[in-house]
Amino acid sequence: MIKEDKMKIDRKKAKEEKEIKEIKVSKKEEKEQVENSPRDSPRERESKERKLVVPGQIVVKGLDFLPGDGTIREGDNIVAIKFGLLDTVGRLVKVIPLTGAYYPKKEDIVIGKIIDITPVGWVVNFNGPSTGFITLAEGTREYVEKNADLTKYYDFGDLVAARVIAVKARTVDLSMKGPGLRKLDGGLIVKVNTHKVPRVIGRQGSMVNLIKEETNCNIAVGQNGIIWIKGRTIEAELVARNAIKQVEEFSHTNDLTEKIKELLTKSRIKEIKE
Amino acid sequence: MPYTKRFDGRKFDETRKIEAEVGVIPNADGSAMFCFGDTKAIAAVYGPRTLYPQHLQDPTRGRLKCIYDMLSFSVTERKRPGPSRRSIEISMVTEKALNPALKLEKFPNSAVNLYIMVIQANAGTRTAGINAASLALAHAGLPMTDLVSSVSVGKIGGKICVDLTKDEEDYKEKDEKDTTDIPFAIMPRNGKVTLLQLDGKITSKELKEALQTAKKVCNQIYEVQKKVLQEALNK
Amino acid sequence: MAESFNKKKIESFLERGKRFDGRNLLETRKIEVQENIVNKAEGSAKVKIGKTEVIGGVKLGLMEPYTDSPDAGTMMVGVELSPLSSPDFEPGPPNERAIEIARIVDRGIRESELINFKELCVKKGELVWCVFIDIYSLNDDGNLLDASALAAAFALKNAVFPKIKDDKVQYGELTTKKLPLKKDIPISLTFHKIGKEIILDPILDEEDSSDARLTIALTPSNIHALQKGGEEPFTLEEIDHILEIAEDKAKELKKELKL
The missing domain is CATH 3.30.1370.10 (K Homology domain, type 1)
Structure with a gap:
């Protein structure tokens, strides 16, 4: 069983190495094709040619490219550290994960539920690694009196669209300031x-x-x-x-x-x- | 009688039939199944999530938390559900076998929860579990410098063998147990060993030979693991 | 977490007789059963209902009988809601939900007298068989309860005795002798009330919106176990309605699953 697989993989490996060399060329072609067929988004286009890489896989040999998200430089090589699709933008090589939990990034818009209200703000569950927190200042433009009833802004169980402003050690700071950020009623x-x-x-x-x-x-x-x-x-x-x-x-x-x-x-x- | 031919007719450095698959548990953030013959393990990964209680948090990196368990009916004599001394130890060594490959610096104060369940046991459950877990962690999109590949290697009646079965673990010569079992795991790319246990008796010369064999076989397992991931989308 | 947000939506949709996944209110998802999937078990089965998946196994052990029934074997049902199967399940000993499922499954089997315990006696007053039924969740997408009951039923159905030598079980050596089971295997059906409607086989979305539930374990002739759960009450009319449906549904399922 292993032996057979190994042979197949050896062939595959040889092919992969060839592909790596071709990255530069195919990138140029892609650009042209995209311009010629504006209906297809570049993502759809590329997915045909992109390949799945696994952690530890050498994806680029040589110093022509820079390691982006999901990759690291190791000597002359760029190595994937995530499972996903290999993507090249300009000289930047990165891996786009296809699976796994959500991990927040600054400026992400998330949708979550108010699960707690404290004197200084609202706690939000958004299926992230930790809960989110909206301070009074980030929650509303209004001046909030001391001991005011915060449920009139966002009540327990309300759904909100919020923006990630900081990913901190034990919490994710969220803001309601920005276009489209609001309480989502019904739906x-x-x-x-x-x-x-x-x-x-x-x-x-x-x-x-x-x-x-x-x-x-x-x-x-x-x-x-x-x-x-x-x-x-x-x-x-x-x-x-x-x-x-x-x-x-x-x-x-x-x-x-x-x-x-x-x-x-x-x-x-x-x-x-x- | 020396052990000249294996019970199941395998070559001495040949594993049982390997089967593996990712995405076996839809609810999990990452999951995989791995079989050595009729030894079958599944692994599920959830996280990273903020770790509680707080005093366990590490502000410099995320923590891998592993729980290894067996179905009560995965073995011939019913295993009582719940943790045992054995399962607690295996959970710990599994964690340590996988940790060096994980780069969890970007997830401070978080935990990555890894659950391994042995569905069917015929020796080599921890190594099958580590192989499944390594696939599940990759499938969960976590940053790793390499996969981890694992196999048990041993000495049966003087012969170095890989991927021992239960029958082989119980092999006796002149009514005396004559088996040495060495669970082994390695990060194949840099050749660093992350799991090493042994019980039995073996000379250091034999051990060196056994470890070389284990390394060779792990490289083959590694190729299977890579292939399983690379073909994951075609399903 | 998002599920409970859909409660109102689910309610208004159910009022029109429709469900998110296109099923009718009393339609079950596709059920797949794989029998004998663990070679070390005396009997085993994996049951998939939609994306919900459980695995059940039977092991047999010898023990001294209880003094009040010296010539009868015994049975134990355990359910493990494995943390592997859902982000909401915690590791640790079975919680009340797991224990409740185990006890409902246990009652369905025990009260329908599915297993002939007298035939599990090896030596009166000294040695009897104990049937251990363990069920593990592998993926939770609603209705673990009915899935667990089915896994137990199928694992029992294909279970065989291990060999005995000198009053000891020869583990790993199985005979071809099947467990003494009645023909009528009980079927467990869990009905959920959401708003005013009654549905069968909820997906997680629906289960999280459930106001009340009623589990019925029944054979063609009798009802053997009931369990009302959830926060809201049922009216007697609703219970009548559920009972009527249950008989037909159980028949249908039995035929479909060849149980």
Whole structure:
């Protein structure tokens, strides 16, 4: 068993090494292709050629490239330290993880639930490594009196879209200041793999805008994989939910946008008939 | 009688049939299954998450917390559910076998929870568990400088063998136990050993030979592990 | 955590007779059963209901009988909600939820007299078989309760006796003799009330929105175990309604699963 595998892998290895050398060339080609076919987002385009790498794998030999996220330099080599897709932007090599828990970054928008209220602010659960905290100053522009009833701003169980302003040792500081950051009333919650969020959003928001337009729903997407949908009818919300679930499931396929468009059109026809 | 032919007809440096897969537990942040023949282990990773109680937190890096357990019916005589002295020790050495490959500096005060469950046991459960765990940690998207590959190597009736079965562990010569068992794990890329235990009796010359064999076999296991991850998306 | 947010949504959708995953209110997810999957166990089964997955196994041991029933074997059911199977499960000894599931499964088997304990007597007053049934969750996506009962039923169904020599179990050596089981294996069905509606086989989203639940373990002739859970009460009419459905559903499942 092992022997067979080894032979296959040896062949694969040889191929990989060849691919590494070709990175520079294929990158240029990609750029041209993208310009020629504006309908395909660069992500969709590249996924055809990108490959999966594993921790410890040497992904670039030589000093022509720089190690980015998910890689380190080791002597003359760049080594992957994460499992994911190898990506090259300019001279920067990085690994885009496809699996694993959400880990917050500064400026991420997350959606979470108020689970506690303290005299100095609100505690938020957003499925992160720790809870988030919104101070009074970051929670509202209003002046808050001492001993004021904080539930009138955000109550226990409220859902909020917030921005990560700092990832600290035991907490993540969140802010409600910024466009679109607010309490999310009603609506339907969908959870998706955090690594699929960029696909749900699409290039410059193309995917989420498509779903919004076709379903007439209001949609807020958290980097933490929590998505809020609010439409006029529950049916519309479910169509949007299904579309998002489809994006998650088929994120790696080509012409994803077309597929989702088709799905949405079909659901709309069905809805009208009903 | 010296051990000239293995009970199951394998070569002395041949493992049992290896099967592995990632993503076996949908709820987990990362998960994997690994089999040496009918020894089967699954591993699930959750986290990183802030570690409680607070006094266990390390402000310089995240901590790996491992719990190894066996299904009560994974062995011939029912194992009482819950931790035992054996499982607590194995949990600890597993943690230490995997820790050197993990780079958890970016996750201070956090814990990565690793749960290993032995589904079916026929010796080599901790090594199968480490192999599954290494895949599960990678599958959880955690930064690692390398995978960890593990196998047990031993001496049966004077012969160096890899991946011992229960029958081989119990091998007797003239009614006397004549088996040495050495669980072994290595980071294949830099060749550093992260798990080493032994029980039995062996000369240092034999041990050196056994370790070389273990290293060689771990490199083969490493290739299988890499392949499993690289092909994970095609499913 | 996000699930409970959907409670109101789930309620209004259920009122229209629909569910998130397109099922009818009383439709169960696809059930897959793999029998004899652990070769060291006397009997074993893995049960998948949708994405929920549990594994159950039977081991047999010899023991001295209880003094009040010197000629009868015994049984023990254990459930481990493994931390492997959900981010919400903690390591440690079984909590009240795990113990409740174990006891409901136990009662269904015991009260339906599925196992003929008299036939588990080896030497009256001295030696009887004890049937250990252990169930472990592998992935929780709702309805672990019914999945556990099914895993126990299938593991019992394919369990065989180990060999005995000098009043000791020869571990690892199995006979082909099956456990003495009745034909009528009980089926466990857990109904959940969400708002005004009654549903079967909830996904996690729905389970977290449940107001009340009622588990029924039944054979074609009788009801053998009931357990009401959840915070809200049931009306007698609701219970009548559930009982009516349960009989048909149990029949349906038995046929489908060949149990």
